[in-house]
Structures are given as C-alpha cells and as structure tokens.
Amino acid sequence: MTMEMTFRWYGPGHDTVTLKQIKQIRYVTGIITMLYDKMPGEVWHQDEIHALKKEVEDAGLHIAGIESVNVSDAIKTGSADRDKDIAAYIETLENLGKEDIHMVCYNFMPVFDWTRTELARRRADGSTVLAYNQAAIDAMDPDKMFASISGDMNGTVMPGWEPERMAHVKELFAMYQSIDTEQLFANLVYFLKAIMPVCDKYNINMAIHPDDPAWSVFKLPRIIINKENILRLMKAVDDPHNGVTFCSGSYGTNLGNDLPDMIRSLKGRIHFAHVRNLKFNSPSDFEEAAHLSEDGTFDMFEIMRALHDIGFDGPIRPDHGRMIWDEVAMPGYGLYDRALGSAYLCGLWEAIDKEEKRK
Numbered sequence: 001m002t003m004e005m006t007f008r009w010y011g012p013g014h015d016t017v018t019l020k021q022i023k024q025i026r027y028v029t030g031i032i033t034m035l036y037d038k039m040p041g042e043v044w045h046q047d048e049i050h051a052l053k054k055e056v057e058d059a060g061l062h063i064a065g066i067e068s069v070n071v072s073d074a075i076k077t078g079s080a081d082r083d084k085d086i087a088a089y090i091e092t093l094e095n096l097g098k099e100d101i102h103m104v105c106y107n108f109m110p111v112f113d114w115t116r117t118e119l120a121r122r123r124a125d126g127s128t129v130l131a132y133n134q135a136a137i138d139a140m141d142p143d144k145m146f147a148s149i150s151g152d153m154n155g156t157v158m159p160g161w162e163p164e165r166m167a168h169v170k171e172l173f174a175m176y177q178s179i180d181t182e183q184l185f186a187n188l189v190y191f192l193k194a195i196m197p198v199c200d201k202y203n204i205n206m207a208i209h210p211d212d213p214a215w216s217v218f219k220l221p222r223i224i225i226n227k228e229n230i231l232r233l234m235k236a237v238d239d240p241h242n243g244v245t246f247c248s249g250s251y252g253t254n255l256g257n258d259l260p261d262m263i264r265s266l267k268g269r270i271h272f273a274h275v276r277n278l279k280f281n282s283p284s285d286f287e288e289a290a291h292l293s294e295d296g297t298f299d300m301f302e303i304m305r306a307l308h309d310i311g312f313d314g315p316i317r318p319d320h321g322r323m324i325w326d327e328v329a330m331p332g333y334g335l336y337d338r339a340l341g342s343a344y345l346c347g348l349w350e351a352i353d354k355e356e357k358r359k
C-alpha cells in the first residue's frame with residue numbers, strides 16, 4: 001500500500017480543467033470531487049453519485065474521495081434543524097458507501113470556509129497567488145468580505161463562498177453569536193457520534209479539514225487549528241473512521257504548528273492529505289507559494305517524509321497552485337501549477353520510498 005496522487009475536480013460545468021487533461025498529468029490516478037450544486041443539508045442521491053462516478057471512470061480515472069460533503073450551519077450551531085440535517089448527511093454517506101466511495105472530507109468552520117484577503121497577489125515572476133494579511137482582515141467589515149473578494153474569482157463560484165449563503169451573512173453571524181469554542185466542539189462530537197455507525201457499516205473514512213487560517217477570524221470560534229485540539233477530537237470519538245485531512249497549508253498558517261510532528265502524532269488517523277507550501281513575509285502575512293520547499297517557508301521533504309514514516313496510504317493531492325502561464329481558472333485551482341505540484345510530490349515520495357527500501 002502506498003499513497004495515491006489525486007487531483008481536485010469540481011465536476012461537469014464547474015471546472016475549467018477537464019478530466020482528459022488530468023488524465024494526461026500522468027502522476028495522478030484519483031479524482032477528488034463532489035456534487036457542486038448541493039447545499040449543506042441536502043441529500044446526495046445514489047443515481048447522482050453514480051453518474052458522477054461514471055463520468056470520472058469513463059475518463060480512465062476513479063473517485064478517490066469526496067471533498068466535501070458540507071456540514072450545515074444548523075449542525076455546527078446545534079440549532080433546531082440539526083437532527084434533520086444529520087439524518088440527511090447519513091443518507092448521503094449511505095449512498096456514497098453503496099457507490100463504493102470510502103473517504104469524505106468536510107470542515108467545521110463557522111460562516112466562511114476559508115479566508116484570504118487577496119485572490120491574485122502578484123509575485124516577482126508575474127504569477128499570482130492567494131494571500132492573507134491580518135491587518136487587512138482587522139480593517140474589514142465581515143459583511144463586505146464576500147464583495148471584496150468576489151471580483152477576483154474569475155467568474156467562478158468558490159467553495160464555501162456560494163452567493164446564496166453569502167447573501168445571508170448577517171444571519172449566519174447571528175447564528176454563531178452564542179457559540180463558543182467549547183460549544184462548537186461539543187456540536188462536532190455530537191455530529192460525529194451520530195454518523196459513526198453508517199461510517200462503520202460502509203467503511204467510510206471521515207476526514208476533517210483544518211480551519212484556514214488556523215485561528216479565529218472575525219471573532220468566530222475555530223477549533224481545528226492545532227495538535228492539541230485535533231488529538232482531543234480523535235480521542236473524543238475514538239473510532240478509526242473519525243480521521244483527519246492533513247492540510248499543510250492550513251495548519252501551517254500558524255507557525256507554532258510543527259507539521260511533521262503533527263503528522264506523526266496522527267498516525268492511523270490521516271485519511272487524506274493536502275500538501276502545499278506557504279511563504280511568510282511576516283507572521284501575519286503569508287502567500288501561497290509553489291510547492292517547491294525553496295519557494296516558501298515549509299520543508300516539503302520533511303512533510304512527505306513524515307507521511308511516509310507513518311505508512312500513509314490514502315489519497316494525497318497538491319493543494320492550491322499559483323496562476324501561471326496566463327491561465328484563467330478558479331483562483332488556486334488551475335491546471336498548470338497543481339500539475340507541477342503533483343509531479344514534485346511524487347518525486348519526493350519516490351526518492352523517500354526507494355531510499356527507505358535500500359536500508
């Protein structure tokens with residue numbers, strides 16, 4: 001068993017990248033996808049999942065996992081509709097299991113799935129990247145957050161920033177007003193305990209994505225941010241199907257997180273890995289870099305080495321790429337730089353693997 005290189009693809013009509021292009025990257029064999037039009041709380045029907053699966057398989061690839069089945073705000077806040085939404089989530093997992101899909105990524109972030117202040121910061125070589133600046137966040141009215149970045153989305157709808165949800169951003173903030181980190185954690189445990197039986201039945205690995213950035217933004221509670229909290233969650237629901245998406249770029253936003261050490265401490269519970277690099281210009285300003293260690297702040301060799309050491313055998317994917325070669329695509333999700341990233345990560349892995357076998 002070894003890791004499998006995968007690529008995120010948003011599905012027909014939602015991605016500028018085609019399955020045919022992904023197939024030609026060669027390093028990639030698995031697709032990470034989703035039913036993009038589903039709102040949190042909606043059931044994914046088996047025939048819809050089957051059609052998506054067939055499209056991927058007709059291109060000579062296979063579905064290695066889902067990113068994401070989104071969790072509703074009712075579940076996150078524990079409001080009246082929570083049990084109804086959990087029942088729908090269970091039905092979705094059941095339908096995924098029947099279609100032989102065994103890994104589901106999700107997150108438990110309030111209101112905004114992820115936060116960046118720029119979607120196209122220009123770097124010295126003319127490429128553009130997503131970037132985050134704390135001072136810009138501190139100066140921003142959260143209601144205006146969507147308007148301020150939507151102009152840079154290249155006409156795409158970015159995951160977690162659906163206009164339908166963002167139209168209600170004031171109400172969303174109100175829903176979380178009385179939720180502190182302990183309550184949010186309790187709601188997450190409640191959700192996981194409710195879905196574990198169906199995960200056990202169909203062998204579905206749930207993989208929680210960390211909060212990005214890994215601290216509170218706009219005073220909203222955030223919990224999946226560091227080693228202590230993620231290990232607490234692993235213990236609170238101590239079932240191997242309760243696992244982790246290890247995203248180096250998200251945990252790495254906090255320079256206090258020792259990424260290889262976190263990976264080792266999560267042995268057996270990492271079901272999915274997002275591997276990318278960040279370049280810090282200061283502790284409160286970072287931008288997404290090329291995957292290459294030298295281009296950013298992280299030692300990508302040590303991250304891959306730690307994944308190899310724990311026997312990681314799940315799907316892995318390059319994460320956000322830079323926009324290069326004049327490509328126009330969803331910010332972070334173009335073809336070219338992610339393809340380069342997948343090749344680089346495969347190269348690191350092959351070297352580590354062969355060196356290990358020689359010993």
Ligand SMILES: [Mn+2]
Nearest residue numbers: 247250274319
């Ligand atoms: Mn990620």
